[in-house]
Each structure stands twice: as C-alpha cells, then as structure tokens.
Amino acid sequence: MPSFTLNVNGESRTVEVRDPDEPLLYVLRNSLSLTGAKFGCGLGQCGACTVIVDDEAVRSCRMPVSKAAGKKITTVEGLGTPDKPHPLHAAFVAEQAAQCGYCVTGMVMTGAAALARKPNLSREDAQQALAGNLCRCGTHDRILRAMLRASGKAPT
Amino acid sequence: MKTPLSRREFLQAGGALVVGFTIPGPAYAQRPRGDIPVGRTLDTAEVDGFIAVNADGSVTIFSGKVDLGQGLRIAIPQMAAEELGIGVDRIAMVEGDTGLTPDQGATAGSSGIMRGGVQIRQAAATARETLIGLAATRTGKPAADFDTIDGEVRPKSGGAGIRFGDLVGDKRLGVKVDAKAKLRDPASYRIVGQPLARPDIPGKVNGQHVFVHDFKIDGMLHGRVVRPPAVGAKLLAVDEASISAIPGARVVRVNDFLGVVAGSEWDAISAARLLKTQWSESAPLLGADAVRGWMRAGPFEADETLLKKGDARQALAAAKKVSAEFYWPMQSHASMGPSCAVADVRDGKATVWSASQATHRFRETIAKALALPKDAVRVVYLDGSGCYGMNGHDDAAADAALLSKAVARPVRVQWSREDEHGWDPKAPPQLLSLEGAVSDDGKIAAWRTDMWIPKATANLPNMPLLALDAAGIAQTPGLTTGLISQNGDPPYAVAHQEVVVHWLKSSPLRPSNFRAPGKVANCFAVESFTDMLAAHARRDAVEFRLQGVSDPRGIEVIRRAAALIGWQPRPSPAPSATGAGRGFAYMHYKHYESYVAMAIEADVDKASGSIRVRRVACAHDCGLIINPATLKAQIEGNVLQTLSRTLFEEVAFDRSRVTSVDWASYPILRFPDAPEVLIELVNRPLDPPLGAGEASATPVPAALANAVYDAIGARVTTVPFTRERVRAAVAGA
Numbered sequence: 001m002p003s004f005t006l007n008v009n010g011e012s013r014t015v016e017v018r019d020p021d022e023p024l025l026y027v028l029r030n031s032l033s034l035t036g037a038k039f040g041c042g043l044g045q046c047g048a049c050t051v052i053v054d055d056e057a058v059r060s061c062r063m064p065v066s067k068a069a070g071k072k073i074t075t076v077e078g079l080g081t082p083d084k085p086h087p088l089h090a091a092f093v094a095e096q097a098a099q100c101g102y103c104v105t106g107m108v109m110t111g112a113a114a115l116a117r118k119p120n121l122s123r124e125d126a127q128q129a130l131a132g133n134l135c136r137c138g139t140h141d142r143i144l145r146a147m148l149r150a151s152g153k154a155p156t
Numbered sequence: 157m158k159t160p161l162s163r164r165e166f167l168q169a170g171g172a173l174v175v176g177f178t179i180p181g182p183a184y185a186q187r188p189r190g191d192i193p194v195g196r197t198l199d200t201a202e203v204d205g206f207i208a209v210n211a212d213g214s215v216t217i218f219s220g221k222v223d224l225g226q227g228l229r230i231a232i233p234q235m236a237a238e239e240l241g242i243g244v245d246r247i248a249m250v251e252g253d254t255g256l257t258p259d260q261g262a263t264a265g266s267s268g269i270m271r272g273g274v275q276i277r278q279a280a281a282t283a284r285e286t287l288i289g290l291a292a293t294r295t296g297k298p299a300a301d302f303d304t305i306d307g308e309v310r311p312k313s314g315g316a317g318i319r320f321g322d323l324v325g326d327k328r329l330g331v332k333v334d335a336k337a338k339l340r341d342p343a344s345y346r347i348v349g350q351p352l353a354r355p356d357i358p359g360k361v362n363g364q365h366v367f368v369h370d371f372k373i374d375g376m377l378h379g380r381v382v383r384p385p386a387v388g389a390k391l392l393a394v395d396e397a398s399i400s401a402i403p404g405a406r407v408v409r410v411n412d413f414l415g416v417v418a419g420s421e422w423d424a425i426s427a428a429r430l431l432k433t434q435w436s437e438s439a440p441l442l443g444a445d446a447v448r449g450w451m452r453a454g455p456f457e458a459d460e461t462l463l464k465k466g467d468a469r470q471a472l473a474a475a476k477k478v479s480a481e482f483y484w485p486m487q488s489h490a491s492m493g494p495s496c497a498v499a500d501v502r503d504g505k506a507t508v509w510s511a512s513q514a515t516h517r518f519r520e521t522i523a524k525a526l527a528l529p530k531d532a533v534r535v536v537y538l539d540g541s542g543c544y545g546m547n548g549h550d551d552a553a554a555d556a557a558l559l560s561k562a563v564a565r566p567v568r569v570q571w572s573r574e575d576e577h578g579w580d581p582k583a584p585p586q587l588l589s590l591e592g593a594v595s596d597d598g599k600i601a602a603w604r605t606d607m608w609i610p611k612a613t614a615n616l617p618n619m620p621l622l623a624l625d626a627a628g629i630a631q632t633p634g635l636t637t638g639l640i641s642q643n644g645d646p647p648y649a650v651a652h653q654e655v656v657v658h659w660l661k662s663s664p665l666r667p668s669n670f671r672a673p674g675k676v677a678n679c680f681a682v683e684s685f686t687d688m689l690a691a692h693a694r695r696d697a698v699e700f701r702l703q704g705v706s707d708p709r710g711i712e713v714i715r716r717a718a719a720l721i722g723w724q725p726r727p728s729p730a731p732s733a734t735g736a737g738r739g740f741a742y743m744h745y746k747h748y749e750s751y752v753a754m755a756i757e758a759d760v761d762k763a764s765g766s767i768r769v770r771r772v773a774c775a776h777d778c779g780l781i782i783n784p785a786t787l788k789a790q791i792e793g794n795v796l797q798t799l800s801r802t803l804f805e806e807v808a809f810d811r812s813r814v815t816s817v818d819w820a821s822y823p824i825l826r827f828p829d830a831p832e833v834l835i836e837l838v839n840r841p842l843d844p845p846l847g848a849g850e851a852s853a854t855p856v857p858a859a860l861a862n863a864v865y866d867a868i869g870a871r872v873t874t875v876p877f878t879r880e881r882v883r884a885a886v887a888g889a
Contacts, residue, residue, distance in 0.1 A: 017422075018402070018403070018420075018422075018423065019422060019426065022422040023422070026420070026421050026422045029370075029421075030420060030421050030422075034363070035363065035366075035367075035369075035370035036362070036363020036364070037363070038367075038369065038492075038493055039369070039493065039494070039570060040492050040493060040494075040573070041573040041818060041819060042572065042573055043573060043818055043819070045573075045818060045819040045820060046492060046819055048492055048493065075363070076362060076363035077362070077363050077364075079362075080362065081362070082358060082359075082362060082364070085362065089358075089361050089362050092357070092361040093353070093357055093358050093361055096353060096354060096357055096785060096786075096789060097357075097361075098225075098357050098360045098361060099225040099226070099542060099789060099793050100224065100225030100492075100539070100540070100541055100542030101225065101356065101357065101360030101361070101365065101539075102367065102369075102491075102492045102493040102540075102541035102542065103492045103493075103541075104360055104361055105360075105361070105362075105363045108361060126827070127827040127828045127830065128827075128828065130827040131826055131827050131828050133827070134492060134819060134824060134826065135492070136490060136491060136492045136541075136542055136544075136797065136824065137225055137542045137793045137797065138792055138793035138794065138795065138796030138797040138800070138825075139789070139792070139793065139796075140796055140825070140827055140830035141792055141796070141830060141832065141833050142789065142792065143827075144827070144830065
C-alpha cells in the first residue's frame with residue numbers, strides 16, 4: 001500500500017492508504033483520529049472540512065492525500081488546545097457562536113486563515129472571508145461577532 | 157416515605173441489557189454516558205426516573221428530551237438546579253438513551269423546555285422536599301426549618317447543613333413525582349434566568365466534541381447505501397465483481413435495499429461508486445412544476461372547516477373584497493452534516509447510536525424492523541448536525557441497522573450530500589387562498605382562508621423509512637407533516653371568519669415536519685394578507701394590527717418590535733429612490749404559545765429584483781425565560797434560517813428524482829446575506845415557560861414580503877423570493 005508522510009499540527013505522521021486519491025479529510029478523521037474537520041458535502045461547497053495547508057484554508061474533502069504529503073497541515077485540534085486556545089476559539093466561546101456546531105470548526109479554520117492574513121477585520125471583511133462557508137442553524141451574526149472580537153474589536 | 161431501594165437491589169430487579177461503550181474526548185459533565193449500567197427506572201411517575209443524587213453529592217439528570225443545538229443541555233439543568241438547590245456545575249445530564257432516560261416524547265414542537273424541562277423541574281422540586289424530609293427525620297426538626305442550598309440541606313436559621321450525598325448515599329429517592337411539590341418563588345431565582353454558557357460549545361469549537369459522525373466502536377465497519385437512480389425503481393441486477401478491486405468490500409442486498417460495507421470509510425465510498433447496478437425505469441413523481449396545479453385538483457381526502465365565526469361568505473359577498481393566493485414550495489431540512497448513525501446488531505441484540513429526536517419511538521420501529529423484542533434494542537442519542545425536524549437521521553439509523561444485521565458487525569453509515577438533499581423527507585408544499593374585507597372605520601370586517609395541504613396520517617408510529625421500504629420490511633404507511641394547519645386564521649378580532657382546509661391524500665415527495673411545521677407558510681399568507689388589507693384601508697401596518705389585538709402580551713411585543721426598529725407610522729407602500737422598505741408581522745404561536753412581533757428593513761432593486769435584508773428586529777415573549785442567551789441564539793437562528801428559506805429555497809424534482817442535490821442547486825443564505833438581528837426579550841417570571849424553537853421563524857417571510865411591498869409597491873406571494881419573481885411582481889403591479 002502506498003504510504004505518505006504528512007506534517008500535521010507540527011508532527012510527522014506516516015499513513016498507509018490503498019488509494020493515493022483518498023481525500024485528506026478521511027485520512028485525518030479515520031487514520032489520525034482528528035475528527036474536528038467534518039464531512040459536509042465532499043464537493044468543496046460548504047467548508048465544514050476546512051483545514052489550513054501551508055497558510056491557506058483548504059477544503060480537505062477535495063485534496064488527495066498524495067497532494068498533502070510534505071505540506072504543513074494544521075487542523076482545528078492543532079490551532080489551539082482547551083488549555084491554550086487560539087484567540088478565535090476563545091472568541092467563538094465568548095460569543096457562544098455555535099448552535100448544532102457541526103460546521104463551526106470549518107468556520108474557525110477559515111476565520112483563522114483570514115485573520116492571519118489581515119488581523120484587523122471589518123464586519124464586511126469577515127462576511128467575505130466566510131462567504132464560502134455554510135451554516136444552516138443561522139449562527140451567522142454570532143460568528144461574525146466572534147470574528148470581530150478575535151480581531152480586537154470591542155464586543156457589541 | 158417508602159424505604160429507598162439500594163442501587164444494587166434496584167439493578168438486580170432491572171433489565172439485563174448492558175452495553176458498555178465509552179465516548180472519547182474531554183470530560184464535560186453533559187456528555188453522553190456509556191458507563192451507567194442499564195436497569196434504572198425509566199418511569200416518568202418516579203423522581204428516580206429523572207434524577208439521581210450520587211454518593212459524591214453530584215446530581216445526574218436523565219432527560220428524554222435532547223439537545224439538538226438549541227441549548228437544552230444547559231437550560232434543563234438550570235431548571236433542575238434551581239429547584240434542587242445545587243450549582244449547575246454539579247449536575248450532569250444524560251440525554252435520549254432508551255436504556256437510561258424516560259420517554260418524554262420527541263424533542264419536537266418546541267416542547268423541550270415547555271414540557272420536558274417542566275416535567276424535570278417538578279421532579280426536582282419533589283426531590284428537594286424528599287431531601288428536606290430526610291434531613292428533618294435525621295435531625296428531629298421540622299421540615300419547615302430547612303432549605304436546600306449549594307447541594308446541602310441547611311437550617312434556614314443558619315448553621316451546618318447536610319450534603320445531599322450524605323442523606324441519600326447509595327439509595328434511590330423512591331418517591332413519586334408530586335405535582336403539588338412547591339416550586340420556588342421566581343423572585344428568589346438565582347440560576348433560572350441567567351445567561352449561562354452552554355457546556356458543549358468549547359468542545360464543538362475546538363473539535364473535541366463527539367458527534368454521532370465521530371463515534372467509533374471496536375470492530376466497526378463503514379457502510380454506504382446505494383440509492384436507486386429514480387424513486388421507486390426496482391433493483392434488477394448487481395455485479396458484485398465490480399468492486400473486487402477493493403479488498404474487504406462486500407455487497408449487502410435485501411430486495412431493493414442495496415449497500416456496501418468495507419473496512420475503511422473511503423473504501424466504502426469508493427465501492428458504492430464503483431458498484432455496477434441495473435435498475436428499472438421509474439417515474440412516479442409529479443415534477444416540481446406540476447405541484448401547484450395538483451394541489452388545486454387533488455385527489456383529496458376531505459374538506460374540513462377548522463374555524464367558523466359569524467358568516468364570512470355573506471359578509472364578503474356584500475363587501476369590496478381583497479383576495480390573494482400564496483404558495484410555499486417543498487423545502488429540504490438541508491442539514492450541514494449528512495445523516496449518520498452507527499448500529500451494532502448481533503446475537504439477538506441491537507444498539508443504535510443516532511441523532512434521533514425520539515429515541516424511544518425509534519426503538520419500537522427498529523425493533524420491529526429487526527424482528528427483535530423491544531427490550532433487546534437500545535437507542536442512544538448522540539449529537540447530529542442540526543436537523544430542524546425529521547431529516548434523514550432515522551433513515552440513516554435504519555440503513556446502519558440493516559447493514560449491521562447482514563454482516564454481524566457494527567456498521568457506521570453516513571449519507572452523501574446527494575443522499576441528504578435528494579432523499580431526506582421534505583417539508584410539504586402549501587397553497588393558501590385568502591379573501592377579506594375592511595370596514596369603513598378601517599378594521600378587518602370579514603376573512604376567509606382556504607388551504608390546500610397534505611393530510612398527515614393519524615397515529616403513524618414512525619415516518620416510513622427508506623431502508624425498510626426498499627428491503628420489503630413491513631411498516632405502517634402514511635404521511636407525517638406536523639401540525640401544518642394551525643395559524644391559518646388572523647390573530648386579530650374579526651367578526652366574520654372562516655378557515656377551510658382541503659386535505660390532499662398524498663404529498664409530492666415523502667413529507668416530514670420541518671421547524672414550525674406549516675405555520676411559517678400560514679403566517680406568510682395571513683400576515684402578508686393583513687398588510688394588503690391595511691394598505692387597502694390606507695392605514696399604518698402596526699396601528700392596523702394593534703386595533704385588532706386585545707391580549708396585552710400581544711400588544712406589548714408589537715409595540716416593542718416597532719420601537720426597536722424605529723417604526724414611523726404611515727401607510728404602505730412608500731416607494732423611494734433608494735428602494736428601502738420596512739415590513740411588519742405578528743404571530744401568537746398556535747394561538748396559545750409564544751408571542752412574536754417582527755420588523756424587517758430591506759433594500760429592493762426594482763430593476764434587477766434583488767433583495768438585501770438590512771436589519772431584523774424581533775420582540776419575543778415565551779413566558780418565563782430560563783436562559784436568555786440560548787433563547788437569543790434560538791431567535792437568531794429562526795430568523796436567519798427562515799430568511800434563507802424565504803429568499804432561496806425550493807426543492808427541484810422531475811418525474812423520477814430530486815434534482816437539487818447539492819449546495820449549488822439548493823442554495824441557502826450565506827454570510828454576505830446575513831443582516832443584523834436585534835432582539836428584545838420580554839420575561840414573564842410568573843407565567844409558564846413556553847417554547848422558543850419555532851415561533852420566531854414564522855413572521856419572517858411576511859415581514860420581508862411586506863418590506864418588499866413597502867419599497868416597490870409590488871407584492872411577492874410565492875416563495876422563494878427570487879429576482880425573477882420580484883421582477884414579475886413589479887411587472888404585474
């Protein structure tokens with residue numbers, strides 16, 4: 001079986017797969033037990049599976065594991081821990097920015113990539129940054145508030 | 157007082173089905189529990205059914221109602237903690253486990269707090285009296301001298317208390333829930349009414365929370381169901397050799413139920429895609445374009461007069477009549493995470509981990525399908541992706557159960573996006589025709605509503621499931637829709653009123669309940685039409701409504717919503733160069749539950765037909781507020797999700813299949829579309845707590861339609877409000 005060495009959350013992990021086209025999402029969730037990234041559509045349309053690959057927010061459901069090898073992958077588990085949360089984690093908790101919470105890790109990862117590029121986001125910037133992430137519960141307003149909070153804006 | 161049984165004695169008397177499993181991830185109090193032995197009482201008449209005081213003084217609540225993302229995981233413990241006199245951090249809650257939790261009915265119809273929480277609150281109040289009684293007996297002092305505070309029974313006069321755990325030890329409380337057990341005075345509340353944070357959010361945000369999608373057990377295989385290319389198609393042939401390249405993958409076939417299982421998820425997906433099949437031609441559907449005509453034509457089950465007051469027909473015949481027709485299309489629950497379940501069916505027993513809204517009801521269904529006694533089946537709730545009614549969660553569980561039974565191994569099934577959009581049961585279509593007249597003094601004089609909707613089957617045990625249907629396993633046929641005929645009459649004083657429903661025998665696609673069933677469309681029609689009557693009378697929309705409402709709680713939310721958005725009284729429409737408009741709508745949910753009033757500001761571009769919602773203001777009265785933070789989150793969710801349904805959503809289907817099977821063909825609201833939502837909560841500490849999961853969804857479409865009319869003088873009466881429909885309304889105005 002082909003094997004690939006991935007750099008995930010700062011650790012080197014070697015995985016064996018039958019199919020080099022297996023999307024990174026399934027490797028993360030099943031081979032590496034990192035279930036923070038969720039399956040939403042498998043089509044790159046919803047963002048629930050978003051991880052950061054070499055500083056870019058990427059849809060892990062569309063990236064073959066063979067293409068991820070050698071790249072620096074950060075999942076939501078690597079962004080911060082419960083003890084040492086990423087500022088965006090803390091902001092999402094402060095704003096209680098989840099209802100069912102299924103899509104929320106994808107929001108956090110997309111948001112973290114956007115904040116890394118531009119730390120001082122306006123509401124419109126945040127809306128555009130998350131335009132490709134879908135939420136069905138209607139948590140948009142809270143998620144935008146969390147983005148602004150992480151960007152240093154006073155909570156409203 | 158009865159002598160409490162020890163837990164050991166009790167367990168010896170109880171059922172024998174013990175399925176051990178552990179949930180990975182960080183410990184937080186409310187996570188589902190696999191380590192509590194089955195066999196405790198599930199009797200809703202017993203305090204022990206709902207509440208266990210543990211030897212360490214902590215408390216476990218056993219709730220039949222589950223947290224679907226609406227916040228019951230904090231709100232119900234708040235209700236219990238207040239009555240018990242213990243910190244909410246000392247309470248763990250087990251949810252929706254048929255081995256551990258009483259049957260409190262489905263988590264549906266905004267009943268989580270209103271019925272489930274209230275039931276547990278009464279058990280907690282009884283438990284407090286029992287604990288005080290135990291302390292009184294031990295100390296020889298009157299019960300009236302004690303209260304419960306911070307997990308102790310303490311003398312009111314001060315001094316040392318006795319910890320709950322020391323009073324109860326390893327025993328059960330052994331008392332019936334006392335309907336007369338005194339509830340605490342709301343003026344003394346310390347926990348109810350506080351905006352406490354939900355315990356599951358940190359884990360959901362950092363990826364540690366275990367959804368049913370993330371749940372694994374030893375030896376688990378992955379399964380996928382191969383759906384037919386057309387509804388009702390028969391499986392003619394399967395080429396099992398077509399997946400031989402995937403090691404370990406195997407085909408499961410039960411009549412027309414076809415699935416694959418494999419050791420890894422990607423192998424199961426690949427095998428499902430590779431499997432060569434042949435199906436019969438099938439074209440049993442109407443096609444979306446034919447639905448509206450079919451609704452008028454039938455076949456019908458019956459006509460039913462839901463309301464008759466005065467003589468509306470005669471009053472309308474004599475008056476200058478206003479009339480309009482409103483249409484709501486079929487919509488999908490469109491959950492973000494396709495439905496998922498894990499089932500372990502072996503050795504004459506079954507355990508199913510599911511996001512079911514009704515694990516007890518589903519247990520009966522799945523036991524029958526597997527030909528097992530009910531007691532041999534356990535259904536355990538785990539969080540799913542938000543469902544907003546019956547999505548595919550029960551279907552996925554049946555899929556997993558049939559596959560597991562076939563291979564005698566635990567099997568996890570997650571649907572594809574195409575499965576979820578294509579095969580989840582759909583909100584039924586609704587057609588309403590309204591007639592009304594206004595008196596010379598500007599009041600509603602007469603009103604008639606005719607509605608055309610599918611008739612739900614009485615006493616249907618479960619929504620008919622795809623897997624059972626395909627496998628030829630007997631199940632009760634019928635339609636489930638929720639209570640879709642309510643609120644078809646105006647919430648205003650009208651002397652002559654009539655509401656008639658024309659019950660259709662079937663639904664164009666398998667129907668189910670979708671958040672605020674029927675009442676979103678009914679309020680769309682009723683409150684759009686109210687605006688038409690107000691415009692006809694050249695009256696301000698808010699004043700026109702206020703003159704017809706006598707209930708002070710209704711009046712208050714109407715006034716507050718108007719104030720919140722800065723409403724200036726004037727008649728509509730008032731087209732301006734900017735295309736800005738404002739609309740209003742009011743709802744008294746089911747006429748006996750929550751009160752909601754809503755105002756929406758929107759910008760409408762007449763030329764392109766585009767609508768941009770700027771601000772939404774909502775005033776909300778659901779009686780006693782348990783947790784204002786989770787309540788606000790529910791209202792925001794109702795508003796934004798219903799804006800999505802109103803602006804974008806309609807299931808497309810042809811004669812054979814649903815064709816809107818992804819997020820491109822079934823678009824929903826996106827971040828750039830999200831308006832600001834202003835909320836004002838009216839707390840009524842002396843009134844019962846009512847539901848909030850649905851009511852504030854209902855005024856959204858009418859408030860938006862009324863804003864569009866205000867902006868451009870054209871009325872949109874068909875959902876979704878696409879650019880084409882807005883332009884057509886402009887052309888027809």
